[in-house]
Amino acid sequence: MKKLVTICVMAFVTLSMKGQDGGTTTAKVFWSGEEAKKETLYIPIADSDDGTPDYMAMQRGVEYLAPSGEKETIGVGDADRIEFEYRGEKYVFIVSSYDGKRLIMHAQIDDKLRILEYYYTSRDSDTQIVSTVMSRVLSIEGEDQGKNTKIYMFGFKGAMKEFFSNYPDMVEKVKKKEYTYKNVHEMVAYFNAQHGNSAEH
Numbered sequence: 248m249k250k251l252v253t254i255c256v257m258a259f260v261t262l263s264m265k266g267q268d269g270g271t272t273t274a275k276v277f278w279s280g281e282e283a284k285k286e287t288l289y290i291p292i293a294d295s296d297d298g299t300p301d302y303m304a305m306q307r308g309v310e311y312l313a314p315s316g317e318k319e320t321i322g323v324g325d326a327d328r329i330e331f332e333y334r335g336e337k338y339v340f341i342v343s344s345y346d347g348k349r350l351i352m353h354a355q356i357d358d359k360l361r362i363l364e365y366y367y368t369s370r371d372s373d374t375q376i377v378s379t380v381m382s383r384v385l386s387i388e389g390e391d392q393g394k395n396t397k398i399y400m401f402g403f404k405g406a407m408k409e410f411f412s413n414y415p416d417m418v419e420k421v422k423k424k425e426y427t428y429k430n431v432h433e434m435v436a437y438f439n440a441q442h443g444n445s446a447e448h
Contacts, residue, residue: 267292269300274331276311276321286321287312290333293379298334302353303366303379305340309351323349344392345384352384358439359446361386362431365397383431385410388444403428414442 269292277283289310291301309329313319321329329340329351339354345365352363363384370377383398396410404421411417417438420426426434440446 267301269298269333271312272331272333274311274329276326277328277330278326279324288329288331289318299336300333300338300353302364302381303368306350306352306366309340321351323351326351341386343384343386343395345395345397355383356432356435356439358435359388359443360435360438361388362398362435363395385435398428398431400428407434411438414438416441 269290271287271289274286274288275283276286289312291304292298293301293303308320308322310318310320323342327342331338339357340351341354341357341361341363342349342351343361343363344350345352345363350365352365355362355364363386365382365384367380367382368377369380384395385398386392386395390413394410396406399406404424404427407421407426408418411421417426417434420434420437426437
């Protein structure tokens with residue numbers, strides 16, 4: 248019985264990593280070292296989802312229709328950014344780093360300071376049920392991606408002081424607890440208003 252449960256769990260993980268076929272869409276792919284081009288992407292969707300792309304399945308690579316007419320994969324070393332619209336929603340994926348890994352991550356917020364989503368599986372030690380977990384990761388465009396940090400509730404203040412070490416105004420606001428784990432989006436909005444891509448300098 249235990250062996251059967253293990254096999255079922257492994258099958259579930261394999262399926263969720265691959266995702267279901269959600270059809271195709273036209274995307275703007277910012278190829279590394281090249282000009283951006285329009286490409287046809289094959290979109291995987293989550294197994295129990297409402298039709299949104301399977302972010303976890305796309306982290307390691309995104310399939311597209313290559314010039315040869317064959318289905319090939321855009322890997323983490325091939326592109327810097329992917330933009331597309333799917334089922335009426337706009338999506339941006341950024342190639343960045345977290346925990347020593349290069350990944351294609353969905354961007355919750357896309358500006359100089361980004362909130363990226365990192366997905367992984369977690370197995371309950373008692374029930375052996377596998378679930379998908381999402382963590383939010385802060386990343387500053389154009390800076391050392393090795394500094395990218397997960398947004399933790401505990402140790403938030405220390406982590407943010409280190410993360411924003413090049414931005415005295417941010418460090419001061421974190422010290423004064425103007426920004427905490429509970430209002431991260433306000434913190435990101437302030438940073439981008441002051442230092443973001445559309446900020447006045």
